[in-house]
Amino acid sequence: MTVRRTILSSLLVTLLGGLSPFGAIATPHLPASSKQQGERTSLEEALDKVTTAPQPPPASPTPPKKLSEVEEKQASLQSILASIEQLNAQRRETLDILRSPEAEGQKEELTRRLQEIQAKLNQLERNFDEIATGIDLTAFVNKQEKIEIDWQHEIEELLRPLVNELRRITNRPRELDRLRTEIAESEQRIELIDRAITNIDRLIAQTTDSVLLESLAALRKEWENKRQEMVTHLKIAEQKFEQRLAERKSVSESVQSIFQLFFKSRGRNLLVATLLSVLNWLLFRKIQSWITAIWIRRTKQRTFSFRVFNVAYLVVTVIGTTATFLLVLYFFGDWVLLILSAMFLLGVLWTSKQAVPRFWTQGMLLLNMSTVREGERVMYNGLPWLVKQLNIYTHLVNPDLTGGSIRLPIQDVQGLRSRPQKPDEPWFPTRSGDWILLSDGTYGKVTLQTPEIVRILLKGGSFKTFLTADFFAGAPVVLSTGFRISFTFGLDYAHQGIIPLEIPHHLEQELYKRLHAEGFGKELTNLSVEFDEAASSSLNLAVIADFSGKAADHYEQLRRRLQRFCVEVCNEAGWIIPFTQVTLHFPPVAEGEEARLPEMQQASG
Template sequence: MSGLIKRSGIIVLLLSGFAFVHSTQPDDFSALLIPLGEVSDSNGILASLDALVQEIDKKERELSSLEHQAHGTFDKAANERIRKARAELREQQLLFERLVVDVDVSAFSEKTEVKFDWQQQVGKLLEPIMAEVEFATRQSRAIGELRAQISTITEERDISSQALANLDKLVGDSVSPLLNERLEKMRKLWKQRFQSAQDRLNALNNALENKLAEQQSPFDASVTYLRNFLRTRGQNLLLGIIAFCAVFFGIRFLMIAWGMIWKHKKKGSRLVFICIQALRILGGVAAMLMVFSFTADWFLLAVALIFLIGIGWASFKTLPQNIEILQLMMNTGAVREGDRIVLDGIPWLVESIGLRARMVNPLLDGGVQMLPLKMLLGKYSRPPGESEVWFPCRKDDLVQVDGKTGRVLSQTPSAVQIAEVDGALNIYQTPAFLALNPRNISANLRVAITFRVDYKHQAECTTHIPEVMLSSLKRELPEIVDPANIKNIFVMFKSAGLSSLDYEVWVDLTGNAALDFKVVEFHVHRILVDTCNKNKWSIPLNQVMIHQG
């Protein structure tokens, strides 16, 4: 019964508004489907339906008359009236059928194929934005339009004034009364034009003065617009952000609650994790768009959609790069977990790869960094060697670099600080420090010297001389360096040079004697010279050549 009452109310509205319906487009009929009253009996419903049928019959006769009148003619106006009449008749027939059966009959109606016009769709999308821009600039545009009109009317007034001046010169000078009469009529016409232009110009100037008086300063206008924006769209924007965060972080919270964190190394688990991350983003965006739609804020909705379209277009343009990033997240790319990779000359262990990559160097202070996957594009890694070192030294180690010996005070991914034996502080950028191939002498070191003797001692150069040198070094070096720090001493005949007999002298020390490296080097040279003086061995000029082995 309620359905009949509702339909009766709709029919009553239709019957009361047919005069308006005939003057509207066919699409306007749907706007009239608002119940205005209730009819408590079926007789009233039937009476209303009968009146609707009579209106349909009247429209059919009207259409038949129009078609008969237009038969054989090509009158565009008549054809347009026929088209409108047919559309109105079809709309009335559909309304009658729907009211009678009380179901949606749109599924049985003919569907008109509408061609997709992307320019039209983009225009509809931009309408809210353009409307907002027009609203924000309405005052300045109104002032600009007034000034343009004033410029046009001023030109018309000046032309009219010039025409009147020219006519005044002719009126009264002519000997022909007929000519004077015509000139006078023309003068009255141009005077009316001048006066009309002057009146409009005065009105426009007054309107312009009022607009300028109402115009706010740019700062005040910006503050007013911002205040209105925050009071209206600002609330909608805040609700949209809250909806996005609720979905985005809500899914994250559920993942933590269910223990779905990035611990599994299997590809299936990684794929599930990536899908959930995509769901967090897409779900958050969908929630924000729904908020904008429910609040009917088409401006924010249009801005968000355009922003998403831009992101989609950019993602499509960078599709190969995105595929490579996805491969990295799946641990199937060129950089993989557990591998060794060199970035800016520094070796790193790829500890984990997720939304970001965690890089670790265990020998550096602060040797942990989180890198965006984009920085790994075009890079490759390899499995580390079994005994491969991650840095040539540690903190407090003694190193030789760039011809200097010092202790490592700190080493970070950014810089290495080395204090020399004399107290000087040297700071190297870490990549530059590695490029100098530093020598770590904290564990073992060797003092190597090339010593030369004159050719006159050739007879005993391979037997007696190296034995005496070795004996002298073993006897005197323990007085300079702790014997426990001396590992080996070697004296060997190296070669017969152009003007001397050359010997290679090695003194191997432990890392505890690293700070005495230069002192040992000086004393080795002194001991060998003293031995030559004691045994009357001649030393050729420019014979001393010292190098570090």
Template sequence: MTLCKLTFAFLFALLLPAVYAQTVPETKPLAPVTAQPDESPSSEELMQALLTAIKEIEKERAELNQQLKRTPDPAAAQQIREQLEPLDQRLRDLQNSFEEMVTGGHSLSSLIDKTEDTPFNWQQELEQIVRPLLDELKQLTERPRLMERLKSEQAVQEHRLQLANEAITELEKTLEQTKAPLVRQSTQTLLEQWQDQKENAEGRLQRINTQLTRLSASSDDIGEELTTRLQTFASGRGLNLLLAVAGFALVYLTLTGLGRLISRFPNRKREPGTRRMARAVALLLRGFTVILALFATMLILYVRGDWLLLGLLILLTIGLALGLQKSLPRYVKEIRILLNMGSVREGERIVYNGIPWRIASLNIFSTLYNPLLHGGGVLRLPIDQLVELQSRPYSPDEPWFPSKEGDIVILEGDIYGKVLIQTPEIVQVQIVGATTTFRVADYLGKNPRNLSQDGFAIPIVFGLDYQHQNTLLSDIVPTLRTYLEEQLAQQPFQPHLKALLVEFNEAASSSLNLLIVAVFTGAAAEDYWSIRRFLQRTTVSACNHYGWVIPFDQLTVHLPTPRQPALPSLKELT
């Protein structure tokens, strides 16, 4: 065969495996389907052409090897070796193409183990572990993607075949009309080249059509295939995943429940050191529970032989361990708090958001308790929010909040109201018949005065005229006290009276002031303003009854004495 035939045989060998690499395994025997069925070669003819090209390349290769042995010049030997390298590659490609055509897409080269001493690359190893999972996901869209590629390649090959037929027709016409030997020889060479291209395109188009026919036929059963895939997943990897999750949950819940059961056995109070040791053991038991549950999950996947899920679980565990190692110093304070050895300790008093709380329990989510807040005042906080706080022991008589629901309070000295509800976030107070809502910080900032808790006192300063100076201490003070007691006896809030004080207070600039103080229990808190008005009214009534003069502010103006004219002297008179 001439050099041009070898060239086109090589092109045919390169293009043939490219299409065959996109095929599905176990293809059916090739059936000729071309644009011009009458001119398409059969599979046997294609194989015969491949064998002929292989023999020619082997012959040329043998000749070059003989030349290489006889050539003493190193430069010429190097040129021959450079010529042998593409020939060797062409020969391997043609042999693989013939083998794949005969075996339906299989090749012995795929069975040869290719081991290379390459350095360890964790990224490549990770890719090899994850790739099976990605391949399984890609299988769901494998058929439509493959059909799309084949259709695109089919259009390209049909276009090439059309161009080859047109060129061959024109070359045959030119060959019939040409008489010159040199022109006929060149035209014949071009005709052979275009015929090779036509055969190549027909062979590739034939296989593409065969694959499209088989894929189209199998796509009719896509519902059955999907059902089969789901059944395979459910009986394979899906079942393994379910068993692994169930094993983890079973071991974790069993050991956790056992730990809680053991912790409830001792009912007597323990010493602080013993309690701290118990917390340390509980924390270690929880970590051991997680480790044992992970080990049980890995054991299930190992017994089931699911290396993909086992590898992913091992990678996940290693990632969590590395992340925990880097962040462990941040959790030292939290671990100390969990062990009841930090700045916040169980059973002590802590102030959070301006509200005192009792630490009921320390855990991943700690429980805080305030008995005076609505619903028991239970608050759950994550352990990281307690790290910067500090608790202290408390006395049993310490207050937990300035008021409780139903108490009467006075805010900022003059806002009188009744507490309706108080929670960790808000306090609602009924003021003049309307409900007013305060944030807890704002409510505490108004310095609430609780009238209902320990009682209250109402002081009044009352002034009398200085004309009563002689009888004020001996007569007016006891008389006024007796008069107030008689009037109080007729009031509904008198049973809640604890003490009544009437005394001389001070000698002011224009009056003699008396101090009247009435002390009541918290039960009379709702009558606070009524009591204040009663004391004012009754004092004025006593003044009217006994004729006591109530002074008013006076302004005294002192004018200078006018000077007398000087008397004339005796000398001036004479």
């Protein structure tokens, strides 16, 4: 009967505590005596009496009539006094046990219990004093006690809401994993118990000693009881596991429930905190824009004091927005999000310590005291820009480009260099509508130029597009402001006597007449024909004709016509236009080879 009661109590502990009755299966012992299993000492009964002392009676239900503040305070004080009396009674009983002879071997445990009771009494007395006086008594704590802070405990208290939240979220998978582990361990232990029983049966079959057989039979009985308990424990664990699996929702249902729970509590808090922070930021920026407009309207410029105000105002805006976000979470009492936000901010501050020099440089830029200054010219992406305004997002402008206005973050401006702008310095070599000539021979009209591309309309209606930086680097020649056509025209050495003066004068007059006849007289601004050089095969003339930008769309046509006019004048005047000639020089001829000279000349001809 005693053994059965021991097994049932062990099984009850297993079912209530969720722990295996066998921490580890060691070498089994013989059954304990009935005295060891059934007797209880007076010391144990006394300890049970202390630990099971009557607790304070539960608070009575709230009466329908609302109590005044004084009545509520009196009720709280009476409840505290009742708890203090009960703890004092427990303390006296424990002291009596500690002074008795039966406390031998239990002094350490009794002392620990006395310390716990005393700590509870001290806390209740402090609570009584604070409620009765209505003031915070921490101001009267000894300074030495204030200095001695358990930082590990404080951090644990701070992070406990976050840990509890993570524990709540992962409670179901952790419980399933625990049940799987219990099932596996129980099956392994049942297998070991079966092996132990088999070994005992084999030993009983080979034993003839009656005393030994009696002990082995008792041992086998004990292992059978252990196996029955373990099988029961296994079935309970399997049943719990199946029940938890049946309660598990599908993925869509789990996601839906998570979203519902999130937006009912933390999601709502996070959304409200974010919205209020954004509104706070927009309000600060709106106020800054009003102040800026009033300042610029009065002073007509952005002074140094105004820039200092802007930098300080930006810092205040960031701090105010961050404080708004944290205060909203604090008022909602959402400590998990508050702790996560604080940890995020601490992480940002910790990683930002390496960026202090960069922040300093950016601050100097905002104060207009660095390498880039407002109103100056700066090169960015191969193009010139006017620094219109230095701010968190710097405003750059190029008035000669369509859409020539960009905003750059302050970190992109940090590596640039600016210089003062000259009054007559252009922002781009061309404008929309200009006729241009590129170094690769491209001739056409600019129809579009933006910060990204320049589009050229070629003769015939086709388009050619360049990257703006490549177009700028290609040194385009703008014909719309005026252009010159010049080329070299050669005549034969037979006209050597009249080519220095007579021929250039006559050719210039003829070209002038023919250009007017073709309708280009108004656009012709200068025309000259001069002797250029005596080349190896011809006497060259330099023909130079300057036109206004109105004739830019006839550039190629004018070049061809001038060449034609020169040929026509030569034909009318009978001037010979030479072609390239090759002269062969031979060494002196010997006496015996004079007869072969005509043959060689004939062959060379």
